[in-house]
Amino acid sequence: MQYSKSIIDINRTGQNSDNPRDDAMQYEFPKCPICGSNKGYEVSGVVGKYYKCLGCMAKWRLYVENQNIASMAMHELPKNGMALCNVANANAPLFLYIGQPLQTKFWKNLNLTGKIDWEYLSRKIDPSITGSIVIENGEKTLYGWSGNRIIKGSQRVQGRTVPTAAAQLGALLLTTRRLIWLERRQTGIWKPVISHQIAHETYLENIKGIAGDTGDSNSWLMPKTISIVDNSGENTFNLQHAFLELVKPMIENAITTRREEIDSEKKKDRVHLMLDFSFLKTYMEKGGLVMQVLKCPECGAGAEFPKTGNETECDHCGKKIYAQDIFEKIKGLI
Numbered sequence: 001m002q003y004s005k006s007i008i009d010i011n012r013t014g015q016n017s018d019n020p021r022d023d024a025m026q027y028e029f030p031k032c033p034i035c036g037s038n039k040g041y042e043v044s045g046v047v048g049k050y051y052k053c054l055g056c057m058a059k060w061r062l063y064v065e066n067q068n069i070a071s072m073a074m075h076e077l078p079k080n081g082m083a084l085c086n087v088a089n090a091n092a093p094l095f096l097y098i099g100q101p102l103q104t105k106f107w108k109n110l111n112l113t114g115k116i117d118w119e120y121l122s123r124k125i126d127p128s129i130t131g132s133i134v135i136e137n138g139e140k141t142l143y144g145w146s147g148n149r150i151i152k153g154s155q156r157v158q159g160r161t162v163p164t165a166a167a168q169l170g171a172l173l174l175t176t177r178r179l180i181w182l183e184r185r186q187t188g189i190w191k192p193v194i195s196h197q198i199a200h201e202t203y204l205e206n207i208k209g210i211a212g213d214t215g216d217s218n219s220w221l222m223p224k225t226i227s228i229v230d231n232s233g234e235n236t237f238n239l240q241h242a243f244l245e246l247v248k249p250m251i252e253n254a255i256t257t258r259r260e261e262i263d264s265e266k267k268k269d270r271v272h273l274m275l276d277f278s279f280l281k282t283y284m285e286k287g288g289l290v291m292q293v294l295k296c297p298e299c300g301a302g303a304e305f306p307k308t309g310n311e312t313e314c315d316h317c318g319k320k321i322y323a324q325d326i327f328e329k330i331k332g333l334i
Helices: 024-028 104-108 118-122 244-274 277-286 323-330
Strands: 008-010 016-020 041-044 049-053 059-065 068-076 085-087 112-116 141-157 160-175 178-187 193-203 209-212 224-230 233-239 293-295 302-304 311-313 320-322
Touching: 024 041, 024 049, 024 059, 068 104, 118 141, 141 244, 160 193, 160 233, 160 244, 209 244, 224 244, 277 323, 302 311, 320 323
Parallel strands: none
Antiparallel strands: 008 016, 041 049, 049 059, 059 068, 085 112, 141 160, 141 233, 160 178, 178 193, 209 224, 224 233, 293 302, 311 320
16 A cells, blocks of 8 residues: 655645644554554544554554654553563663653664563662561562552441441552552651551462553553452552553563462472482482581581481581582582
């Protein structure tokens, strides 16, 4: 299909319109600048033109100056999670550009890394929130949203049970292992002090479903309802900057990474059960090594080399010594 180089719609009176032609986006971007799809675009809008990619569902508003498309603003985020990916030449996630009119050059040269930059996102968390939790060994904070949690209950009114709902102010924190709701508290009158306390948490592997609201650049600053189902039931939150196409892939990515970590730990535990000191001794002798005493990895004290079993205990500090760990250290020497 041939497209005219002119992208200005000529109205019936023969005068130039402020709107581009309906095929303007197809002419400038035969493939979506975000997902690379060539499925085309859906056109909408009366005052101003909007173009939605039929592949990733990202939506732009076009701005026209001097009868040319001067800039484009991302009005709706893509539904495939790509809004979380970093813009390579800017080192910032794509969703930060929502609503900003950017020259077509930016979109034509758009290069997304395809990865979530957790280090960048974690720096955006309020320190007063991260300072209110005890981080487990190996756990890292990823991102946080401020807002409120809906506390559902019931009360008796004139002999009838009536459902109630109260908003609890706070923040939702995502880590590599947990999703934590922290209630915001204020103490003191003349010199108020703000603090946070854990009111609810769930481990990522226990999350069963995520649902919620989406929106566009006009509602970016408005709270969005997010519903998360875990083993305790449904938890509902109203959160800032929490479009579903951002929250869901963030949490899903963290869940996937955590499940892989758990599987890796289980495999290691299974190997510990299979590999014992009798096998290790035979393996070492074949390689020309003889070990009568083990060295505790925790305190450095000596421990007798067991004849059987897959673990032993340091008499000095009580630290467990696994045959598998000794095997990993010596196999490179044989």
